[in-house]
Amino acid sequence: xxxxxxxxxxxxxxxxxxxxxxxxxxxxxxxxxxxxxxxxxxxxxxxxxxxxxxxxxxxxxxxxxxxxxxxxxxxxxxxxxxxxxxxxxxxxxxxxxxxxxxxxxxxxxxxxxxxxxxxxxxxxxxxxxxxxxxxxxxxxxxxxxxxxxxxxxxxxxxxxxxxxxxxxxxxxxxxxxxxxxxxxxxxxxxxxxxxxxxxxxxxxxxxxxxxxxxxxxxxxxxxxxxxxxxxxxxxxxxxxxxxxxxxxxxxxxxxxxxxxxxxxxxxxxxxxxxxxxxxxxxxxxxxxxxxxxxxxxxxxxxxxxxxxxxxxxxxxxxxxxxxxxxxxxxxxxxxxxxxxxxxxxxxxxxxxxxxxxxxxxxxxxxxxxxxxxxxxxxxxxxxxxxxxxxxxxxxxxxxxxxxxxxxxxxxxxxxxxxxxxxxxxxxxxxxxxxxxxxxxxxxxxxxxxxxxxx
Numbered sequence: 001x002x003x004x005x006x007x008x009x010x011x012x013x014x015x016x017x018x019x020x021x022x023x024x025x026x027x028x029x030x031x032x033x034x035x036x037x038x039x040x041x042x043x044x045x046x047x048x049x050x051x052x053x054x055x056x057x058x059x060x061x062x063x064x065x066x067x068x069x070x071x072x073x074x075x076x077x078x079x080x081x082x083x084x085x086x087x088x089x090x091x092x093x094x095x096x097x098x099x100x101x102x103x104x105x106x107x108x109x110x111x112x113x114x115x116x117x118x119x120x121x122x123x124x125x126x127x128x129x130x131x132x133x134x135x136x137x138x139x140x141x142x143x144x145x146x147x148x149x150x151x152x153x154x155x156x157x158x159x160x161x162x163x164x165x166x167x168x169x170x171x172x173x174x175x176x177x178x179x180x181x182x183x184x185x186x187x188x189x190x191x192x193x194x195x196x197x198x199x200x201x202x203x204x205x206x207x208x209x210x211x212x213x214x215x216x217x218x219x220x221x222x223x224x225x226x227x228x229x230x231x232x233x234x235x236x237x238x239x240x241x242x243x244x245x246x247x248x249x250x251x252x253x254x255x256x257x258x259x260x261x262x263x264x265x266x267x268x269x270x271x272x273x274x275x276x277x278x279x280x281x282x283x284x285x286x287x288x289x290x291x292x293x294x295x296x297x298x299x300x301x302x303x304x305x306x307x308x309x310x311x312x313x314x315x316x317x318x319x320x321x322x323x324x325x326x327x328x329x330x331x332x333x334x335x336x337x338x339x340x341x342x343x344x345x346x347x348x349x350x351x352x353x354x355x356x357x358x359x360x361x362x363x364x365x366x367x368x369x370x371x372x373x374x375x376x377x378x379x380x381x382x383x384x385x386x387x388x389x390x391x392x393x394x395x396x397x398x399x400x401x402x403x404x405x406x407x408x409x410x411x412x413x414x415x416x417x418x419x420x421x422x423x424x425x426x427x428x429x430x431x432x433x434x435x436x437x438x439x440x441x442x443x444x445x446x447x448x449x450x451x452x453x454x
Contacts, residue, residue, distance in 0.1 A: 006373075007124040008049070011035040012042040012056040012068055013086065022055070025113045026120060028439045039063035043071040050077045052124035055116070058087035082123040084116070118212060122220070156326035158319075162189065165318045170196035175268065177253075177313045178291040180320030182414060182446075183366030183437050186291040187251060189320055193289055194247040202246030205239050210255040218260055219276050228277025240273055240284045247287045253313065254294035254305060261306045268312050288313075291320075293414055323361040323368060330356050333365060337372040348375075348384040359391045362417050363437025370437050390434070418443070418452060 009031045013019050019035040026033045036042050039060045058065040072078045085106050169176050170193045178186040194204040223238030267273045272281045290313050299305035375388040425431040433443040
């Protein structure tokens, strides 16, 4: 989805403690959460607001979780929605009924919060794919046109170079590797490659390779058969199957293990794969686009990334510039984000816009989106001014603390940026995550991957 899109979750549980905890976890993961302890209220919400995922308890007073799911299925706004059912009283009958009502996942208490968040991310993406397939081509193209005007296409030289490369590679089936810092818009660029290709009317499916453990990622990509491992209660189609005829975007490809890299190489070379636990091979027609904020050649030298896979992925490299490299495009970004909130561009004054131009943007476009979203809320419908911004045009522009050593690899640059942001935030993870334009959960994940101690 576009960078300004926030997946919307409806959380339903009659225990306030559960909704409070899960609301925080899902919000940290980037969801716009509507939580309620009333199944009746949840049913009313489904008639008036569109959601990407429902997370509901099964046994509740008034109406059950199955009643909530039936209301979603019968709703004009949410008929394609997927759901996660949480229960301490799982049964065969309720599982079958839930499956008939479009449930994607069925999970028993107690469960790990991270596991639930990962499931919510998967289900919300499935919902968006289903809706995109239902939409008319004109509606899909209009969405991409807005994204293109507001985010990908700009007047800055670095943006023009990126735009030229996207237009050249899009009509082909070449594998493209998008490189650039976190938050710079790599997924949006991948969407534009897809939208301008002959596969535009087919699925665009994105997978964040850093969001799942290796065994879960393999199942997510290739699917699995019933009984392949503990918890594999049904056959599951993987992302390669779901993207057949379309485009599969593998974000943060540098986070994959050598074992999985070998399997990816085989799929790219032979266009065949096997589901986990199955022997038969499946042929797929998928265009693969990958992205990374790491220096993959440095990873090759360290032995953590396969050189043969790198050459297979790097057929057509596209550098995605940081926001600092395209500050002249900031007004276009701001306009796009304001329009996404049903606000007009003139609802931000010149002084506030100048502050945005002068800020150094360590979190790139994602950080700018978050700043505008917060400003829209604080301004309460009035014009956005400097007082509504969570950033300032400070000496940090030229201060050494905001500089990243020249010549550093992408991973080293990211590590240095996180460390300096943590230092400038007094080691407060929540504040640092806000400054970087990412969630606290994502910050902890990147710190672990990059070996940053608290």
